[in-house]
Amino acid sequence: MSISDASGIPERPRTLAEKVWDDHLVVKGEDGQPDLIYIDLHLVHEVTSPQAFDGLRAEGRPVRRLDLTIATEDHNTPTLDIDKPIADLTSRTQIETLRRNAEEFGVRLHSLGDKEQGIVHVVGPQLGLTMPGITVVCGDSHTSTHGAFGAMAFGIGTSEVEHVMATQTLPLKPFKTMAITVEGELKPGVTAKDVILAIIAKIGANGGQGYVLEFRGSAIRSLSMEGRMTMCNMSIEAGARAGMIAPDEITFEYVKGRPHAPQGEDWDDAVAYWRTLPSDEGAVYDAEVYLDAAELEPFVTWGTNPGQGVSLSGAVPSPAGIADSNERAAAERALEYMDLAPGTPMKDVAVDAVFMGSCTNSRIEDLRAFASVVRGRTKADGVRVMVVPGSARVRLEAEAEGLDKVFTDFGAEWRFAGCSMCLGMNPDQLAPGERCASTSNRNFEGRQGKGGRTHLVSPLVAAATAVRGTLSSPSDLDPLPAGSAVGSPATAGAEA
């Protein structure tokens, strides 16, 4: 794919991903060997690190760069009674193991109760550690979230966690690049979550395999950083290694002034460099996909992989119409698991629970979007509604704005920060057969609790669903009584 310029200038136009990659080359691999890539930021949590620390200990190796490493507790942490000892013994052991390892190796750790504790992918950006043009890894597939800043960020396995701890590098083959261009204006009520769900449905849950996705186009540029993080977060659900968005003024504005953001001259140097990162005119991608923003609608999943999605105004599809035999079998199995009949309008699907949280949608803007719909309303009878902020800081911020009151008045539970029901490693789980509208990222069988059924939705759809008890968008809600002191849900499209 290398194109040499007619003028003889060897420099070819490069993509954002290629630029970040090239600037982290420690050793260029030859004869089929991988490149050795430097890692700027290593995020650590309790689930995928214990065996890595063990490996270091066995070899007598230190963590090479403690100043590029940070840990938090998130997957196992309870979201209630956080001042009491963790009841589940194995969860407690895992957290205590991280605490011991952090202490022994000198890794900075934000423990439960600390104001910087939270989901690792919420904490990094909020501290200003995530910034354009860096490489970020974590033993967690949703590390792709950080690509929203124009960083190269991807999940790794525990062996690689140990490798990064020991060497601050990773041997890797370059990824292929895929441009996903979304042009035009999103309709009110259509959010970043809907866009990424529509993209995954379009290219398939494996369509991004081997690629770094670069989201571009006017609809992407108009997204806030929170919206961009939602998009990149779910790149992995399309099978991609990473998602990226070119940094711009919105990015710089978000990073500026955060605790670890560069300051003074360093800031100026950084911004000057960051401005060089967007893909060059004429850069060649290995694949390209186009979407028209104006055609997109609120999107929900009906099946058990994130590619099995449909417009909220649509119906459960019929497997009979699927040509590929493997996919047809998967769809049949999914419908059986989800207990759904083909042709059922999605809006007729009644839920038992609504989960508002996870590294996909638990930032302050997500909570504001949810609050904008439920403010002044009461939740549907018999529906359990849980709102879980992504970090302790988001929780504080929400409380300072009075959102906690909005949630509890509505009838929702307001919890402490963590992964919570995204994967149910803590007590927050669905019971077998329970159906949930969830703002998280995976609808795999049993993901939110054994036998639980998950529909992936945006915060706005989650909120409207909590009001009506069936999958709904804010536009389905009756207007609030005249004279009520709160805003109308028509303003709820703010997230887009």
Add this chain to the structure above:
Amino acid sequence: MEKFTTHTGVAAPLRRSAVDTDQIIPAVYLKRVTKTGFEDALFASWRQDPAFVLNQPAYAAASVLVAGPDFGTGSSREHAVWALRDYGFRVVLSSRFADIFRGNAGKQGLVAGVIDEADLERVWNVIEAQPGIAMTVDLEARRASIGDLQIAFDIDDYTRWRLLEGLDDIGLTLRNEDKIAQFEARREAWRPRTLPVP
């Protein structure tokens, strides 16, 4: 890491596509802090069904898994590979693997070989005609044979070389210690630092 050259063992057919890592090992088993002893966790919820393929006596000693496309999608949990390995699998063949899973497999001595979708169907048919039949997997030649059937599988050169030699990645990387130090010396000051805590 143990060297891998050839392996012969009972092949089990997993006629499912998009087997995600939550199915290979449900999250509840990720709470352990050890790197071994995950055999009970493999396909834990599917194994509760007596009809599940690994519950059939013919496959009790299976060490080669032949699975549908998109095996190992979802989370980055290396536990998925540990569970397969601890259960006794040395090889997984599929027509498509999720990237992170394939990478993790290579690091733990589990061969993840990519085969043609047409071959996949052929292999399943051979196994199901003769449950308990063994397969021989030759990593050097990137070929597998079962009954009268010979098929090629794909695995990238570098992973194959490391598996054949039994080489550990960290040791290999540390041979470039001087280059890492040189790179660090020229890193810009604006790049993030987690310490000191502001």
